[in-house]
Amino acid sequence: MALQEDNYWLTTAAFPKLESRPLPERVDITVIGAGYTGLSAARTLAKRGAKVAVLESETIGWGASSRNGGMVLTGMKLGVNRLISMYGRECTQRMYAASLATIDCVERIVREEAIECDFSRCGHLEVACKQKHFDDYARQAEVIAREFNHDMRVVRRNELNAEIGSNIYYGGMVDEVSAGLNPARYVAGLGRAAMKVGAEVFEHTRVLGLQRQSRQGESGWKVATSRGAVWAREVFVGTSGYTSGATPALQKKLIPIGSYIITTEILSEALAHELSPRNRMIYDSKNYLYYYRLTPDRRMLFGGRAAFFPETDQTIRKSAEILRHGMIHVYPQLRDAKIDYVWGGTLDFAFDIMPHAGQIDGMYYAVGYAGHGVAMATYQGQKMAELISGDKSENPFVGIPFPGAPLGLYNGKPWFLPFAGMWYKFLDWVS
Numbered sequence: 001m002a003l004q005e006d007n008y009w010l011t012t013a014a015f016p017k018l019e020s021r022p023l024p025e026r027v028d029i030t031v032i033g034a035g036y037t038g039l040s041a042a043r044t045l046a047k048r049g050a051k052v053a054v055l056e057s058e059t060i061g062w063g064a065s066s067r068n069g070g071m072v073l074t075g076m077k078l079g080v081n082r083l084i085s086m087y088g089r090e091c092t093q094r095m096y097a098a099s100l101a102t103i104d105c106v107e108r109i110v111r112e113e114a115i116e117c118d119f120s121r122c123g124h125l126e127v128a129c130k131q132k133h134f135d136d137y138a139r140q141a142e143v144i145a146r147e148f149n150h151d152m153r154v155v156r157r158n159e160l161n162a163e164i165g166s167n168i169y170y171g172g173m174v175d176e177v178s179a180g181l182n183p184a185r186y187v188a189g190l191g192r193a194a195m196k197v198g199a200e201v202f203e204h205t206r207v208l209g210l211q212r213q214s215r216q217g218e219s220g221w222k223v224a225t226s227r228g229a230v231w232a233r234e235v236f237v238g239t240s241g242y243t244s245g246a247t248p249a250l251q252k253k254l255i256p257i258g259s260y261i262i263t264t265e266i267l268s269e270a271l272a273h274e275l276s277p278r279n280r281m282i283y284d285s286k287n288y289l290y291y292y293r294l295t296p297d298r299r300m301l302f303g304g305r306a307a308f309f310p311e312t313d314q315t316i317r318k319s320a321e322i323l324r325h326g327m328i329h330v331y332p333q334l335r336d337a338k339i340d341y342v343w344g345g346t347l348d349f350a351f352d353i354m355p356h357a358g359q360i361d362g363m364y365y366a367v368g369y370a371g372h373g374v375a376m377a378t379y380q381g382q383k384m385a386e387l388i389s390g391d392k393s394e395n396p397f398v399g400i401p402f403p404g405a406p407l408g409l410y411n412g413k414p415w416f417l418p419f420a421g422m423w424y425k426f427l428d429w430v431s
Contacts, residue, residue, distance in 0.1 A: 002272075002319065003338075003339050003340065003341070003342060004340065004341050004342075005161050005316055005320075005342055005343065006342075006343060007066060007067055007341070007343040007403075008261075008263045008295070008299070008301070008340070008341040008343070009066055009067075009070070009182060009183055009184035009185075010066060010184050011186035011341075012182060012184060012185065013066070013182065013185045013188050014188065015059065015060055015061065015184075015188045016060060016188065016191050016192055016195065016201075018039040018060075018201060018202075018203055020204075021202075022227075022228070023053065023202060023205070023227055023228050023229070024051070024053055024230060025231065026051075026215070026230070026231045026232070026368060027051045027052060027053045027200075027230060027231075027232050028045075028050040028051045028052065028219065028232065028233050028234070029045055029046050029050050029051075029052050029053075029232055029233065029234045029235070029236060029388060030044045030050060030052075030053050030054075030055060030223050030230060030232035030234075030235050031045075031053070031054045031055070031199075031235075031236045031238065032054075032055050032207050032223075032235065032236070032237045032238065032239055032241070032247070033054075033055075033063075033237065033238040033239040033242070034054050034055075034056035034059075034060045034061065034062075034191065034201055034203070035061060035062075035063050035064065035065035035187065035238060035239075035240065035270070035377065036065045036186075036187060036190065036238075036371075036374065036377035036378045036381065037238030037240065037366050037367075037373075037377040037378075037380055037381040038054055038056075038236070038238035038239075038381065039054065039060070039187065039190040039191050039193075039199075039201075039381065040109070040190060040194075040378045040379075040381025040382050040385070041236055041238060041366075041381035041382065041384055041385040041388075042054045042194040042199035042201075042381075043109075043190065043193050043194040043197060043199065043364065043381075043382075043385075044381070044382045044385035044386065044387075044389075045198040045199070045385045045388065046194060046198040046199040047197045048389050049383075050389070051093060051198075051295065052194075052198070052199040052200065053199075053200050053202060053230055054194065054199055054200065054201040054202065055202050055205045055206075055207055055223070055225060055230075055334055056202065056203050056204075056205060057204070057205065057206040057207070057226075057242075057244075057281070058203065058204065059187065059203045059204070060191040060201060060203065061183075061184060061187030061188060061191065062186065063240065063241065063242045063345065064240060064241055064345045064346060064347060064348075064373060065183060065187040065311075065345065065373075065377075066183055066184040066187055067183075067259075067261070067343060067344070067345025068183050068185075068259075068345060068373065068374060069261060069281070069291055069292075069293060069301055069303050070181050070182055070183040070186075070293070070301075070374065071124065071178070071180060071281040071283075071293065071374060072102075072119075072178060072179040072181055072281075072374045072375045072428055073105050073124055073175075073178045073281065073340045073372050073374075073375060074099050074100055074102075074103060074124070074150075074175050074177050074178050074182060074375075075096070075099050075175070075254070075372070076095065076099055076354065076355070076370070076372060076376075077353045077354075077370040077371060078353055078354065079085075079136075079140060079329070080092065080096065080140055080143050080144055080147070080148075081139070081140070081143060082094060083096075084143075084147075086352075087400065089147060091396055091400075092147070093147060093148055094394070094396040095396045096144070096147075096148040096150070097148065097163065097376075098379070098395070098396055098397070099322075099372075099376070100150060100177060101178055101379065102375035102376050102378065102385075103121075103177055103178065103375055105191065105197065105375070105378055105379045105382060106119070106179070106181070106186075106374065106375050106378050106379075107121075107179065108376065109117060109190065109193070110181070110186070110189070113189055113190075113192070113193040115185065115186060115189030115190070115193070116185060116189070116341065117178060117181045117182045117183075117185035117186040118180070118181055118182045118185070118296045119180075119181045119186075120179055120180050120181070120279070121176070121177070121178075121179045121279055122178075122179060122180050122278065122279045122280055122281065123174055123175055123176040123177070123178050123278070123281070124174070124175050124178035124280055124281040124282065124283070125155075125163050125164065125172050125173070125174050125278075125280040125281070125282045125283075126172060126173045126283055126284070126285060127160075127164065127166075127169040127171075127172045127282060127283075127284050127285065127302070128169055128170040128171050128172060128173075128280075128284075128285050129168075129169065129170070129286050130170060130285070130287050131170045132212060133170065133285035134157070134170040134171035134172075136192075137152075137154050137171065137172070137173040138154050140152070140173070141153075141154050141173060144340045147318070149352070150174050150175075150177075152174065152175050153173065153174040153175075153176075154171065154172075154173050155167070155171055155172040155173065155174060155402065156171050157170055157171045159329065160172055161188050161364070162277060162278075163276075163277065163278060163280065164275070164276060164277075164280075164282060165274040165275045165276070165277070165331065165333065166275075166331055168329065168330060169284070173247055174280070178281055179281075180279075180281050180293060181374070182295075182296065183374060186374070186419060190378075204226075204227075205225045205226060205227050206225060206244075206246075206398050207223060207224070207225050207244070207246045207247075208224045208225060208226060208228040208246055209223075209224045209246055209409070210222070210223055210224070210235060210246065210247065210363070211224070212362065213231065215231050218233065219233075220232055220233045220234070221233075221234070221235045221362075221363075223235065234364060234388055235362075235363045235364065235366040236363070236364040236365065236366075236384060236385075236388060237250060237363055237364070237366075237367070238365070238366055238367070238377070238380075238381060240254075240346075240348040240367050240368075240377070241254070241256040241257070241345075241348040241367065242256070242346060243256075243348065243367065243412075245412065247363065247365075248412065249360050249361050250360055250363075250365055250367065251412035252404055252405070252410055252411060252412050253350060253351065253356075253402055253403070254348045254349070254350060254367055254368065254369075254412075255348070255351070256346045256347070256348060256349075257305065257346065257347050257349055258305070258315060258319075258344055258345070258346055258347075259303060259304070259305060259344065259345055259346070259347050259371070260303060260304065260305075260316065260319035260320075260322075260342070260343070260344040260345075261301060261302065261303035261323070261341075261342070261343055261344070261345075262301075262302050262303070262319075262320055262322060262323045262324060262327070262336065262339050262341065262342045263295065263299045263301045263302070263339070263340055263341045263342075264276070264298065264299050264300045264302075264327075264335060264337040264339055264340060265299065265333060265338040265339075266298050266299055267294075267296055267298045267299065267300060267317035267337065268298075269298065269335060272294055272298040272300075274295050274333065275294070275300060275331055275333065275334075276293070278284065279293075279294055280293070281293050286355050288304070288305050289304060290302065290303070290304040290306065290326050290327075290330065291303050291304060291371075292321075292327070292330070296415070299340070300327065300337070302323055302326065302327040303323070304323060304326060308372070315344060316342055316344045317342075319342065319344060320342040321337065323342075324339055347369070347370065347371055348367055348368055348369065348370070349368065349370050349375070349414065350367070350370070350402065350403070351403045351404060351405060352370035352401070352402075352403050353368075353370050354368060354370075354397070354400065355367075355369055355370070355372075355376050355380065355397045356368045356397060356402045357369045357380050357383070357384055357395060357397045357398050358397075358398040358399055358402075360402075364384055364388055365384075365386070366380035366381060366383075366384050366397075380395075380397070383395045
């Protein structure tokens with residue numbers, strides 16, 4: 001099979017077929033973005049009786065929600081000791097508990113909606129690229145057990161062959177709670193679930209701008225789109241790495257970063273078991289990291305920040321070769337394996353590398369997942385929908401400081417990404 005510059009996951013999934021229809025004149029809530037965040041919010045809001053319109057510039061799940069590795073991970077991008085120093089023990093405990101609840105949230109939706117997406121509590125394995133990184137695992141595991149009552153298992157180098165068929169790492173750390181799934185099938189199922197309870201999804205409907213506008217004495221929003229306008233009492237933004245100038249205050253707080261993935265041909269059962277004996281979701285300890293796993297049909301999926309810029313034809317082609325070299329470094333056994341697919345997607349990083357939710361300029365939002373979006377985006381969509389509905393929903397990511405760029409030197413176009421890439425590579429070298 002020749003290499004295809006195409007998303008492998010999309011070849012496995014069937015998405016809802018939506019008929020083109022006019023936008024409603026008025027709704028209770030307009031949700032911008034038909035990915036995990038927006039569809040999870042729409043499902044919850046519609047179940048509570050709200051009239052919901054989901055506006056998507058492309059199609060359901062077109063962005064990062066179908067382009068990721070399908071890893072449903074506990075924790076956050078930052079380590080627990082860093083989080084405690086930033087937010088204190090009590091707030092960090094609530095954040096970590098929320099990160100564990102995100103996995104339950106996804107599992108519950110998959111079960112309730114009977115979404116066939118190969119969801120499996122297979123656990124994740126983080127592998128140490130240097131001895132210093134491994135030494136930090138023991139400290140992290142101790143803090144997590146003591147402060148958050150959650151067990152992580154540290155795996156020494158001489159025990160690592162039970163977890164991974166590679167000898168380049170200095171040890172690892174396992175969390176059995178994490179899971180894996182087929183992200184395209186999951187987001188397609190989430191779309192069906194939202195529509196089943198009454199939410200309307202409008203594809204190929206790009207939001208161009210938002211304006212405060214009262215109607216019949218009620219405060220709300222005029223949402224201008226490529227297909228006309230709709231009035232909504234509230235607006236919820238869940239656009240993550242694809243946040244546009246339609247919401248400039250939010251766009252200036254998010255950095256879109258490209259992440260790229262290759263998948264091999266289907267591997268033999270023996271080779272697949274050798275590479276990943278316990279079928280974990282695996283990622284390494286670098287800033288400029290690799291992440292990888294077996295797909296349900298036994299392909300090796302291998303991803304990473306091969307290029308920091310968001311996906312284009314040029315960055316995708318370049319990334320295929322970079323990732324292949326990285327994969328062979330980890331797994332020399334795959335030197336002769338054919339690469340069948342390569343694709344890219346765009347993640348959203350806040351400047352503090354944290355998830356954020358709440359209100360900005362009167363709009364509700366949830367963004368900033370930094371590679372943990374499958375679980376956290378689903379959870380934040382649900383929790384923010386509860387908040388919009390009037391619940392006092394516990395959400396530790398609402399109200400934490402949401403910094404912008406230093407000195408305001410950022411307008412939403414990430415001119416500094418090549419320098420950021422070099423900086424993270426330097427940090428990996430010196431660490």
